[in-house]
Amino acid sequence: xxxxxxxxxxxxxxxxxxxxxxxxxxxxxxxxxxxxxxxxxxxxxxxxxxxxxxxxxxxxxxxxxxxxxxxxxxxxxxxxxxxxxxxxxxxxxxxxxxxxxxxxxxxxxxxxxxxxxxxxxxxxxxxxxxxxxxxxxxxxxxxxxxxxxxxxxxxxxxxxxxxxxxxxxxxxxxxxxxxxxxxxxxxxxxxxxxxxxxxxxxxxxxxxxxxxxxxxxxxxxxxxxxxxxxxxxxxxxxxxxxxxxxxxxxxxxxxxxxxxxxxxxxxxxxxxxxxxxxxxxxxxxxxxxxxxxx
Amino acid sequence: xxxxxxxxxxxxxxxxxxxxxxxxxxxxxxxxxxxxxxxxxxxxxxxxxxxxxxxxxxxxxxxxxxxxxxxxxxxxxxxxxxxxxxxxxxxxxxxxxxxxxxxxxxxxxxxxxxxxxxxxxxxxxxxxxxxxxxxxxxxxxxxxxxxxxxxxxxxxxxxxxxxxxxxxxxxxxxxxxxxxxxxxxxxxxxxxxxxxxxxxxxxxxxxxxxxxxxxxxxxxxxxxxxxxxxxxxxxxxxxxxxxxxxxxxxxxxxxxxxxxxxxxxxxxxxxx
Numbered sequence: 001x002x003x004x005x006x007x008x009x010x011x012x013x014x015x016x017x018x019x020x021x022x023x024x025x026x027x028x029x030x031x032x033x034x035x036x037x038x039x040x041x042x043x044x045x046x047x048x049x050x051x052x053x054x055x056x057x058x059x060x061x062x063x064x065x066x067x068x069x070x071x072x073x074x075x076x077x078x079x080x081x082x083x084x085x086x087x088x089x090x091x092x093x094x095x096x097x098x099x100x101x102x103x104x105x106x107x108x109x110x111x112x113x114x115x116x117x118x119x120x121x122x123x124x125x126x127x128x129x130x131x132x133x134x135x136x137x138x139x140x141x142x143x144x145x146x147x148x149x150x151x152x153x154x155x156x157x158x159x160x161x162x163x164x165x166x167x168x169x170x171x172x173x174x175x176x177x178x179x180x181x182x183x184x185x186x187x188x189x190x191x192x193x194x195x196x197x198x199x200x201x202x203x204x205x206x207x208x209x210x211x212x213x214x215x216x217x218x219x220x221x222x223x224x225x226x227x228x229x230x231x232x233x234x235x236x237x238x239x240x241x242x243x244x245x246x247x248x249x250x251x252x253x254x255x256x257x258x259x260x261x262x263x264x265x266x267x268x269x270x271x272x273x274x275x276x277x278x279x280x281x282x283x284x285x286x287x288x289x290x291x292x293x294x
Numbered sequence: 295x296x297x298x299x300x301x302x303x304x305x306x307x308x309x310x311x312x313x314x315x316x317x318x319x320x321x322x323x324x325x326x327x328x329x330x331x332x333x334x335x336x337x338x339x340x341x342x343x344x345x346x347x348x349x350x351x352x353x354x355x356x357x358x359x360x361x362x363x364x365x366x367x368x369x370x371x372x373x374x375x376x377x378x379x380x381x382x383x384x385x386x387x388x389x390x391x392x393x394x395x396x397x398x399x400x401x402x403x404x405x406x407x408x409x410x411x412x413x414x415x416x417x418x419x420x421x422x423x424x425x426x427x428x429x430x431x432x433x434x435x436x437x438x439x440x441x442x443x444x445x446x447x448x449x450x451x452x453x454x455x456x457x458x459x460x461x462x463x464x465x466x467x468x469x470x471x472x473x474x475x476x477x478x479x480x481x482x483x484x485x486x487x488x489x490x491x492x493x494x495x496x497x498x499x500x501x502x503x504x505x506x507x508x509x510x511x512x513x514x515x516x517x518x519x520x521x522x523x524x525x526x527x528x529x530x531x532x533x534x535x536x537x538x539x540x541x542x543x544x545x546x547x548x549x550x551x552x553x554x555x556x557x558x559x560x561x562x563x564x565x566x
Contacts, residue, residue, distance in 0.1 A: 024393025027386045035446040039423030097319040112323040118550045120507050123543040127329045199307040228416035235531050245418040265419035
């Protein structure tokens with residue numbers, strides 16, 4: 001009898017303590033609610049009214065009817081997909097190289113990834129502008145060496161935007177990819193060789209599949225970050241590459257049109273969260289399959 | 295034996311057959327580092343069009359930067375905002391990380407996800423949302439509003455780093471202290487905090503960098519006297535290219551390199 005009472009008291013005590021500890025996250029919750037959830041919710045509410053203040057979906061239907069909005073979404077996807085593809089092509093061999101080095105040497109190699117990662121985004125974008133513009137380094141040197149006569153159009157267009165964005169996104173791809181490659185047990189590859197696979201076969205049948213989770217994680221992060229990118233295309237695109245974020249900024253800055261801007265922002269957010277959610281399911285699935293396989 | 299024909303490891307592949315990989319990786323490392331670093335010598339060029347290597351060396355763009363009241367004001371606004379962001383975010387994130395890790399309820403995971411949403415929602419949407427809300431509250435163009443906004447943006451990174459630090463910490467040590475008579479607060483301050491201090495310091499550094507580097511929210515909610523340096527740089531870049539930005543960039547590269555070295559030092563001592 002007394003034991004049962006004691007047990008109940010103890011359980012209540014534990015519960016009370018857990019709740020108190022849980023309460024420590026309250027300041028953070030209040031901050032996120034006040035600065036993110038309420039304002040974004042408010043914007044969503046605004047996006048449901050048309051210019052006359054009547055409840056309607058016109059802010060959303062406009063996106064599908066108007067050619068200019070379709071073009072902006074196509075540009076956004078094109079830039080994001082191309083950046084992700086280039087990042088994969090560059091990161092994979094580089095991460096593989098780093099993962100094969102002794103840890104001490106790999107740390108030096110990783111420093112070349114971390115340095116740009118920590119450098120201000122704006123500084124890096126500016127650096128590319130200096131390198132790529134009409135009177136920039138590449139053009140000056142190319143003409144001096146006689147490689148081409150007229151300055152090439154490297155900045156203020158899609159090329160410049162892509163170069164800048166790939167440079168900025170590379171660390172987000174290299175870091176998870178390197179981590180997953182480091183975690184691969186070298187004995188697996190050795191076992192494959194021992195069983196008669198040549199290096200190419202051992203790589204594609206053993207190493208590559210094991211590196212896929214890191215590759216997928218990197219691709220998702222890069223793609224999602226690209227979708228919402230603003231600074232680099234605004235500076236290096238020279239007004240020729242209009243992404244969704246930039247359109248939103250123009251709508252607010254020039255027209256103070258919160259309804260349309262919010263609708264665009266909401267669609268951008270839904271796209272982003274959808275990609276994240278899908279990736280979450282996919283990567284989870286991968287893990288389940290992996291466990292079952294093992 | 296020739297290095298090129300020597301095998302890389304226990305598998306048969308030789309350094310020679312991997313030569314292409316070494317060359318490609320060297321080029322990638324140059325691609326990563328050179329464009330940023332090349333700004334440093336160029337900022338000492340005397341010409342309006344930055345040259346490399348500079349034909350005439352001078353510090354005129356540094357004079358321009360350090361002599362301009364606008365740039366100096368913007369720099370101090372950024373530094374103050376970043377320091378205040380650290381002061382707000384670090385304790386809030388530490389409390390949340392500790393609370394969620396100790397309570398360990400089912401809801402804790404969901405709260406964690408909610409707290410890192412600022413990282414997942416597109417920044418532009420957050421920016422116009424805050425701009426709109428601040429317009430009603432008259433908080434635009436205020437240091438208070440800027441610090442609040444930056445604190446929320448810095449919260450996810452800070453929380454993730456500190457939570458990771460707590461994961462490898464054995465909470466039983468705190469129970470021991472409490473069973474010996476220490477209060478919960480004392481046990482946390484004397485036993486737990488010193489052991490997770492490197493994660494907390496890394497989190498604080500990250501918060502500083504997030505705030506100092508932030509452009510988009512500052513673009514909307516600040517202006518006039520309270521304009522951050524990145525906002526001024528962005529506007530200057532979009533309109534015309536002022537070589538002064540090269541000198542500012544060089545200063546920023548120095549600062550971030552220092553921060554990177556600091557985190558490497560702290561990060562190293564965190565893992566046994």
